Amino acid sequence: MTLYADVQVSRGSFELALDLTVEPGEVVALLGPNGAGKTTALRAIAGLLALDRGRIALDDTVWDEPPRTFRTPDRRPIGVVFQDYLLFNHLNCLENVAFGLRARGVEKQTARLEASRWLETVGLSEYARTRPRALSGGQAQRVALARALATDPELLLLDEPLAALDAGTTLHVRAELGQHLNRFEGRTLLVTHDPLDAMVLADRLVIIEHGQVVQEGRPTEVAHRPRTDYVAQLVGLNLYRGDASGTAVRLPEGGTITLAEPATGPVHVAFPPTAVSLYVEPPSGSPRNTWPAVVTGIEQHAHTVRVRLDASPSGPADLLADITPAAVADLHLTPGQPLHTTLKATEVHTYPV
Amino acid sequence: MSRRGRSTSGRLPLVLLLPALLGLAFLLVPLVGLLIKAPWSTLPDRLFSADVWQALRLSLVCATLATALCLLLGVPLAWLLARGGLPGRSLIRAFVTVPLVLPPVVGGVALLLVLGRRGLVGQHLDTWFGVSLPFTTAGVVVAEAFVAMPFLVISVEGALRAADPRYEEAAATLGAGRWLTFRRVTLPSIAPGVVAGTVLCWARALGEFGATITFAGNFPGRTTTMPLAVYLALETDPEVAVVLSLVLLLVSVVVLAALRERWIGGLR
Structure with missing residues (x-):
């Protein structure tokens, strides 16, 4: 019914x-x-x-x-x-x-x-x-x-x-x-x-x-x-389902997201596109989530540019990042371009399924 | 910061203070006079005389019956005014409050014209049911209810309008019809308002004089309630009038105390 x-x-x-x-x-x-x-x-x-x-x-x-x-x-x-x-x-x-x-x-x-x-x-x-x-x-x-x-x-x-x-x-x-x-x-x-x-x-x-x-x-x-x-x-939210074990969440299609707080079992993982940063060169220092990725799309929004990326196999296959128009110019963003992405573990939230 | 009567608004102007004190005295002195002039030595004898008891019992019974009648008719009327979504609601509310400002004698005359033996409704009551209201105890109840009901309706309607109607919506989504919702949700939530209205209504009915004497007359044991007895006694034995007045004063004070408790409790 x-x-x-x-x-x-x-x-x-x-x-x-x-x-x-x-x-x-x-x-x-x-x-x-x-x-x-x-x-x-x-x-x-x-x-x-x-x-x-x-x-x-x-x-x-x-x-x-x-x-x-x-x-x-x-x-x-x-x-x-x-x-x-x-x-x-x-x-x-x-x-x-x-x-x-x-x-x-x-x-x-x-x-x-x-x-x-x-x-x-x-x-x-x-x-x-x-x-x-x-x-x-x-x-x-x-x-x-x-x-x-x-x-x-x-x-x-x-x-x-x-x-x-x-x-x-x-x-x-x-x-x-x-x-x-x-x-x-x-x-x-x-x-x-x-x-x-x-x-x-x-x-x-x-x-x-x-x-x-x-x-x-x-x-x-x-x-x-x-x-x-x-x-x-x-x-506009990056949202995935995965299996958490300690501070690592394994995604079903491969890839791992590192958390700041440990969790266990099936969880939703969410983080805003603004938490994702893009670099041409591999970033120095040690952000815990660093994934090589390929640009698959670019959309202009009111004050930001939303970049769609494929970070598989090490990260999510569909990843959103919000950056400023100036950064787009600095990075010379074009579809198909390889980049390095980082995500701060402290910006990642998990919710039990 | 001195604590000696420092008021931010300055001294009280004498133009206001003087009439205010005079007004206070005007309200209090008669009651004090009643207490002073009371025949305290013979009070118990007079208080327990058959006449006083008869009038008091009749008053209590009639006021209580009138209040019951008001509850039976007044609460649904208040509900209709507050929730019924009637067209011309403010006009109906104005009509409901007319007995509030109408001289009770006028109310008595009106009742006599309608419910009297030859009245609009009264003649049918007489021919069909053999019921005649004027100059009976039932007539006293009707006269008191007519005058007292607005107090109940206004109080209950106010409570209804202050109550959140979304609780009634919640009850409806749970499968409750309007009658069940009224009984199980609306009525319990407005209980303080109903109690306050009932007390006011009862007090008004107890003190009713004008409509009662006009419509029900003054027959000891049948229609002579306390206020009528006071009036009657004033002409024959003023001391009895004082004693009866004291009894009514006592009842009023008790009612007022109960009301204050209710009202302040309800507002918190």
Whole structure:
């Protein structure tokens, strides 16, 4: 069963027109700057906002098709994690998680049992009797996730699920959220303005700007083939998957990236194109990541030049570097030209898969 | 930095200070007078006389019933005003608040015209159900509810408008219909506002005089509530009036104390 959403909403001069499908088990990230219409799209799909035109359907079941059909949110099999979670403060965590089950007619004891199972899944069993107010941001997010998943929804909607967290906990909570999303068999639509959240959590990115889709595709595709300046700036990120062992990450297609902090197991490796430097001669000193590479493309952006390189077999086969236009002239960059690249290990971030 | 009354805004101007103190005295002296003139020696006897107890019991019962009626009708009305998305909402709100500023006697006359035995609605109540409200205890409840309900509606509506409607959206996405959402999410979140409104409403109903005497008359044991008893006693036995007034003053102070606690607690 696939979710089809042709979302068209007018708000004064703002027009949102968005075509979207989400397959079972798939995590789709709706990525865009503030005011792009992401949250409006999520609200329309949740039924908190009626479409002006278009159609939302889960296979043959129509949720919204103006002017006739409209299912209110309580009649859609959805779970929503709101940006600030909106946990009910007059109920404890267990009652919060059980709320959806009770609302859908599950008998009290069964609902409480199921809810405590979900609290256990998100690792918060001991907080069953705690009021949401007393939870940390990361804990509240997990309770909100458990509450949304407890009703076994066909569609899980996440509105900026990591935006309300401080930087220190984001890393951990993001990895955990990723694990829960992997296990979830329904469809997931994630709304975020943070490219890293989108790239680490989603199977597919849909990037919108001014209410329109500007690009769509797998995270690595989008990152390496940005179609507009905006996307390049937004998701211009070197992102790889590999196996970490100590301070070395082996990439599946060969090549090794050295880290500053040791890690183990399968990880995402990410670093910005600005962290990559280019040299004509092999650099002196000892940067830990030094790869010979060949220039495969050059793109002019607003203030920088993005250079696409192939650093295999010692480094990544598809590597992005941002340099100044002056440096392009100094290096006499042309496609096919051999160069030396360095990457500072301290600029490399890893995220558990 | 001397700590002796150094105020950054300078000395208080006498033009304001004098009337302010006068105003304070004006509000306090009558209450103090009530306490001074109270017949303390004979107070227990008079307090426990059958007449006083009858009036007090009737007052408490009627005010409580009126408050219950106000809750039953007023909370949904407040919800409609705050969440219903009605056209002309501010006009409806203005109508709701009319009894707040209307002289209660006028309210009593209006009630009599509508619910009286020959009134617009009253004649049907009489012929169809054999129910007649004027000059009955039920009439007292109706008169008190009419005057007191705006206090509840305004208070509850304020709480509703201050409550974040996104919690109701969250409940909807969890499968809760509007009634369940109202009961399980909205109502608990506005509980302090409802309590404050209920206390205000009850206090107003307890002190109701004008509408009650106009619509329900003054029949001891049936419609003579405390305020009516005070008025009646003033003409026959002023000391009893003082005692009754003291009882009402005590109840008011208790209500005020409860309210302050609520209001300050709710604002924190």
